[in-house]
Amino acid sequence: MAVSARYFVRLKLRLLANGLRGRTQRVTLFVIGAVMAAAAAVSGYALFSVIGVLGEQRAAEVVFPLTGSAIVLGWLFLPLIIFGVDESLDPARFALLPLRHVTLVRGLFAASLVGVPAIATFAATLGMVHAAATLGGFFAATVELVGLTGGILLCAALSRAVTSAFATALRSRRSRDLATVALAGSAALLGPLQLGLRSAIERADWQGIGHVVDVLAWTPLGAPYSMGLDVAAGRLWAVPIKIVVVGATIALLLWWWSGSLEKAMLGAKSGSRERAASQRTPVDQLVPRWLPRNRFGALAGREMRYWWRETRRRATLISFVAVALFLPVLVAVSGGPAGASGAVLVFVAALAAVSLTNQFGFEGSAYAANVVAGVPGRVELAARATGLSVYVLPPLLVISVVASVVPGRGAAAPALIGTVLAAYGVALAVAMPISVRAAYALPDSTSPFAMSSGGGTAKGLLSFAALIGATIATAPLQIGAWLLGDVWLWIGLPVGIAYGAGAFVLGLRIAAPMLDDRMPELLATVSAGSQ
Incomplete structure (x- = not known):
């Protein structure tokens, strides 16, 4: 039938x-x-x-x-x-x-x-x-x-x-x-x-749009x-x-x-990927090729996977992307003053780094594996910062260029990138000691927005402290950019990179010994939510 x-x-x-x-x-x-x-x-x-x-x-x-x-x-x-x-x-x-x-x-x-x-x-x-x-x-x-x-x-x-x-x-x-x-x-x-649509409507060439639509009418x-x-x-x-x-x-x-x-x-799907994966060693499958084959590389590769797969971390990244895309473009399109884009991007860069203010709370009792393995604090913190940076640095660089080109200040893009990298490095330096001294437990939940009782206030205070600290520490660069004028366009990028890298190394030197001394206490603190 x-x-x-x-x-x-x-x-x-x-x-x-x-x-x-x-x-x-x-x-x-x-x-x-x-x-x-x-x-x-x-x-x-x-x-x-x-x-x-x-x-x-x-x-x-x-x-x-x-x-x-x-x-x-x-x-x-x-x-x-x-x-x-x-x-x-x-x-x-x-x-x-x-x-x-x-x-x-x-x-x-x-x-x-x-x-x-x-x-x-x-x-x-x-x-x-x-x-x-x-x-x-x-x-x-x-x-x-x-x-x-x-x-x-x-x-x-x-x-x-x-x-x-x-x-x-x-x-x-x-x-x-x-x-x-x-x-x-x-x-x-x-x-x-x-x-952009509002601006396009105000300046639209309706005759040209009509020609485009006439062509579109002949397509499927x-x-x-x-x-x-x-x-x-x-x-x-x-x-x-x-x-x-x-x-x-x-x-x-x-x-x-x-x-x-x-x-x-x-x-069914193509088996080329499975065959390619089977030909790689277990280490190659877990650690990206550009990372060294040591504890730092293994931890950084793990952090990269966690930021991509773990629900709450991915929600944090999504929130950052939303803010990072909207704020700078809003300032650029609205025609704000020349320094407005730089100030907003400093805030965005600091916002990206404050995601690490409770980096150990994301893991909870799983952090015990690192404690038992005796991972040095310097390696631990550097690997965690690397895992986050893989995801946030490319958007920061792209947004810096867009925020310079859209208002017609493309020559300022390198200096603006330097300021952003400096702000990001400073914010990492501020966030690392906070994450060691003021960690708090998160509940075991698949919801990306789940928060234990009082956790929302704690997270807000820690993030606010890191943002304020990063803004204050980056103020010398912004003052220098205002005083030096066109000279800053030439030296902004190398100075910003050096400033951010120096701040990160300093923060790492401060936070690493603290982590080495507080591993058991830190584990007990972040494990409280899963007991």
Whole structure:
């Protein structure tokens, strides 16, 4: 008996109903999501309809392809970054069923159209049909409806093809970590993008934007959403061409999906990485090649993995990235005084280093391994600083260059980098003794924001003390930059590097003996939260 697509649709609905049955929290979240999707659909419909009611043909020719392209790209990237693989449509669930590829692709494709995102997207874009009817009559509305149908099919095919191709990778821990970082970076860019968008609107060359959109309307991204407008403008010859463009794109995506379906069903992925890993020694797998093969290298490699994998440390890095991206760009775009970017970057660099004010609290009782091994305090602290620096120094350097180039002060970039490195080194020097003398226990929790009773106040006070100390210690450099003027542009980078390195070495010499003397007491303090 032939299996039609309706069985897949019924299976999708049955799985959805079973997942909600008897689970109040899931039902609540589903209702909230449905309400938000309905609000977005109504808003989108109203926005597109108003353009037609006002009779703005050219505005519609700009807005419809542009918005449609954003919708298609959203269907491409959001499943990869946020939602992951839709398990109810996971091809691996059908691996043991005697189904042909054509049947499976057709059924999964139909089922992917039955869901809140697809329905909300299609409902929102129906406002384009209303606008096309107002601008070009019934025939234009009919053609626009055909285009929108092709658009939602294109979105679904693109989303399923990509998620099936990356189905195995999206389940891996590393890929989810990458998704977390990508999402954090996207969220951190919202503020600067708003400022940039406002500035771009004020200075926009609308004629040039119109030319870009005209080209976009002939691509698979914008073609489905501009067919009705072509009819309204008398360009009937363009409609069959765009139908071919959209149809061919959907066919290619379904062909790609069918080709990648077998690998997704088997959960297979390339074995080159496993073979490469098996050829490396255990030390090479744990310690990066650029680190020395000694205790320092082993500890630094471990810290690098901890900062990437441990939930609370990764949350700290994400918070730093958000602040580091937003504050300097905000100052640069807003046109603040020449020294404002430097002051803000000093704060950002110090903020990165104060993550180490409770570096031993992150480990808790696991720190006992280092105590038993008798790791020298100098090696311990230097390795921990190296592990953090691998992640925070590249963003600091990039942000320093951007904060100099955006306001047109590119010549000041080297000096600004020197100031930032000095502030980071000074903040590390301040944070290391604090982490040894004022450590506190953190609870064992998978939540990145979990904090023991009173821990939030302690963390705030320690971070504030480190920030104030780093700012005061970096003040001579900022005063020197103000007094020396253009001379500082030449000497700022080497002086800043030397100043930061000297401060770090001094802080290490102070904190290392303290750590050697207080290892048992420190272990007892940070282990309290896990007992």
